[in-house]
Amino acid sequence: MKARRATTKIGTRDPLATKAKILDAATREFAMRGYDGARVGEVVKRARCNINLVYHYFGNKEKLFIAVMERAYSRIRLHHKDMELRNADPQDAMRGLIVSTFRMFVDSPETIGLLVSENIHRARHIKNSPLIVSMYDALLDFMRETLDRGVATGVFRSGVDPTDLFISINAEGYFYLSNRHTLGVILHQDFMTEARLRQREAFITDVIMGFLRP
Amino acid sequence: MKARRATTKIGTRDPLATKAKILDAATREFAMRGYDGARVGEVVKRARCNINLVYHYFGNKEKLFIAVMERAYSRIRLHHKDMELRNADPQDAMRGLIVSTFRMFVDSPETIGLLVSENIHRARHIKNSPLIVSMYDALLDFMRETLDRGVATGVFRSGVDPTDLFISINAEGYFYLSNRHTLGVILHQDFMTEARLRQREAFITDVIMGFLRP
DNA sequence: CAAACTACTAAGTGAACGCTTAATTAGAAA
């Protein structure tokens, strides 16, 4: 009855593009509203496709979320892989890791939203993804090695637990961004201006590097 | 028709107790599942009362959430008020603030769950609560003053932004706890054992106090 | 070309869930 949409004519039928569009839309929706707040109706509206394609390609809402998580994690991994290649001196390597961790959170804001969701659900999705589970071993090795080299050359204090240091470096950026709304209200500031982000980046670097002094 | 429950006999009809039971149950439910994941049916099941009492006393789910948030925040405030009274030397005061912030998160686990929820919803609930908005001014003043005294006596470095320091102190504990599930998976550890918590507490203290050295 | 396959659509369905209606009962006030 209705006039046929122009897009139905030719050139449609692009499964890979459709899948990617759904994944992109789902990433935004899950990151913004969390798993429970997300609506698959919203995802298909953003992706401009029929709702059943979500079920055709991904099965159900939970499997869609897992697909989103795996893609997000492999992006983080890629990001960190770059870091590991740089074999500068220990202090430069550490500074690079700090800055790049913070910038990763700033530049891909969906990462934090997804992590928040995954922790509400007690990590039950990534727990079953061996890819993700083993992802951070290399990064921890890199941290340990950098730390050791710094201790050997006398620029770092000794006895620092690499795991705790890893958590701290992530915490400093993650919390600033994940809690920017409540922090904004109670501290009367806008934490997302470029100037404020630069200030935070410098502060985080100072905190960690200052702590690591012998 | 059915046998009357024993509790209906006498001694029931306790509006304050009922309200408190609902608030307690709602706090647990909202903190565990987040605002969207929480079910008011679950709240009344935990509170062992009829569902309509929730609407009778609180109006709707959102207003119930606001009531929960206000109570949670005033507890945090109370906790911090204690801190401000201690006028020990700057280093002791700072150490006390660090440890007590971490322990506050550990001892009232619902705090983090509620903050997570509130940030997903862009702080739209606490934004309209003047009580909460003004709550942290005093704490920030205390931080600023402690910092200044430490600089004057030569035990702290100068030029530290009190706001950023406040964020960092909170970040170090908050992230460790809010993300314990994903961290547990990727770092192969249990972060909730008493020993691990003590290790983290010591590490956070080292990071901040180490950073503050001149 | 025809058959088979798969991308894609339209139109539901059933269940969950927030909330309401309407009535009942306990206790306070008069």
Place this chain on the structure above:
DNA sequence: TTTCTAATTAAGCGTTCACTTAGTAGTTTG
């Protein structure tokens, strides 16, 4: 005792939402 108010309950209403059914139309293949 009667009256009034507020605490409490039972039952269900309307909507939202994840997911399904059943079909159409491009695309590939024998």
